[in-house]
Amino acid sequence: MLQRLYDWVDERVDITPLWRDIADHEVPEHVNPAHHFSAFVYCFGGLTFFITVIQILSGMFLTMYYVPDIENAWKSVYYLQREVAYGQIVRGMHHWGASLVIVMLFLHTLRVFFQGAYKKPRELNWVIGVLLFFVMLGLGFTGYLLPWDNKAYFATQVGLEIAAATPFIGDAIRTLLAGDPSIVGAQTLTRFFAIHVFFLPAALFGLMAFHFILIRKQGISGPL
Template identity: 70%
Template sequence: MLKKTYDWIDERLGVTPIWRDIADHEVPAHVNPANKMSAFIYCFGGLTFLIITTQIISGMFLAMYYVPDIINAYKSVKYITDEVMLGNIVRGMHFWGASLVIIMMFLHMLRVFFTGSYKAPRELNWVVGVLIFLVVMGFGFTGYLLPWDQKAYWATAVGAQIAETVPFLGPYIKTLLVGGPDLGAITLTRFFAIHVFFLPAALLVLLGLHFFMIRKQGISGPL
C-alpha cells in the first residue's frame, strides 16, 4: 500500500531523483560516527535544527489553547499546564527548549569559529548563521512575555528600556515593540504576532539559505 502510494506521488511529482540526491550525498570522513570526537563537535548544528523543529511543533500545539490578551493570557497558560492532556509536558518542552536551542546554537557557532569554517568561501553562510542566532534570541525575548505574569512583565519592561538606549533608533524600537509608553494589551498582541508570524517566517527563509549554502559548499573540514 505504501509503495503504491509512493509510486503514485513519484509519477506525478518526480520525488525519487530529489530523494536519492539527498540520501546518497557523501558525508566527509571527519564527521563519520566512527571518529567519535570529531563527529561529536560536528553534531551541534543538527541538534540545533532538531530542537528548533521541536519548538515549532510544540509551539503550534500551545497556540491552539493560548489566548493573547491581558485578561486571559495567564489563565490560558495555567489551563494548558493544569487541564490540557499532556499540556504540562508540551509546555515544558517548549520552555526548556527555548534555553537549550540557544546553548546548542552557541556551541555550534564556537565549533564553526574555532575550526575556521567561517572563512572563504563560507563567510556568507557565517553571516546567515549570525542572523539565525539573532532571530532565535528574538524568539526568547518575545516568548518570555506571553505568560503575562509578574516576572514576564517586569523582565520585558527592562528589555524595552535597554532597547530604548540604542543610539538614534532606540525610541523607535521601543515604540515598535511596546506600542505605547507602557506595557499593555497592544504590547502582548505585538509580541505574540512577532513570535508566531514574523520571526518564524524570517527563520524559515534563513534556514533555507543556510542549508542551501551548506549543500552547495559542502561540510567544512577540520582545523
C-alpha cells in the same frame, strides 16, 4: 503497497532525482565520530535544528489554548498547565527547549568559529548564521512575555529599556515593540504574540532554508 504508491507518484511528478539529490551524499570521514571521536562537535547544528522542530511543534499546540490578551493570557497558561491533558508536558517542552536551543546554537557557533569554518567560501553562511542568532534571541525575548506573570512583565520592561537606549533610533524601536504609550501594556502583548508566532518564525524558515542550501552547495568544511 507502499512501493506501488511511490511508483504512482513518481511516474507523475518524478520525485526520485529530488530525494536522491538530498540523500546521496557520503558523510566524510572527518565528520564521523565513529572514526574520530572529536567529530561529535559537528552534531550541534543538527541538534539546534532538531530542537527548533520541537519548538515549532510544541508551540503550535500551545496556541490552541493560549489567549493573547491581558485579561486572559495568564489564565489560559494556568489552565493549560493545570487542567489540559498533557498540557504540562507540552508547555514544559517548549519552556526547556527555548533554553536548550540557545545552548546548542552557541556550541554550534563555537564549533564553526574555532574551526575557522566561516572562512572563504562560507562567509555568507556565517552572516546568515548571525541573523539566525538574532532571530532566535528575538523568539526568546518575545516568548518570555506571553505568560503575562510578574517575572515576564518586569523582564520585558527591562528589555525594552535596553532597546530604548540604542543611539538615535532607541525610542522608535521601543514604540514599535511596546506600542503607544511605550509602556508594557495590552498592545505590547499582542505585538509580542504576533512577532513570536508569525514574523520571527517566517524569518527563521527563510534563513534556515538558505543556511541548508548553502551547506549542501558548498559541502561541509574540510578537516583541520
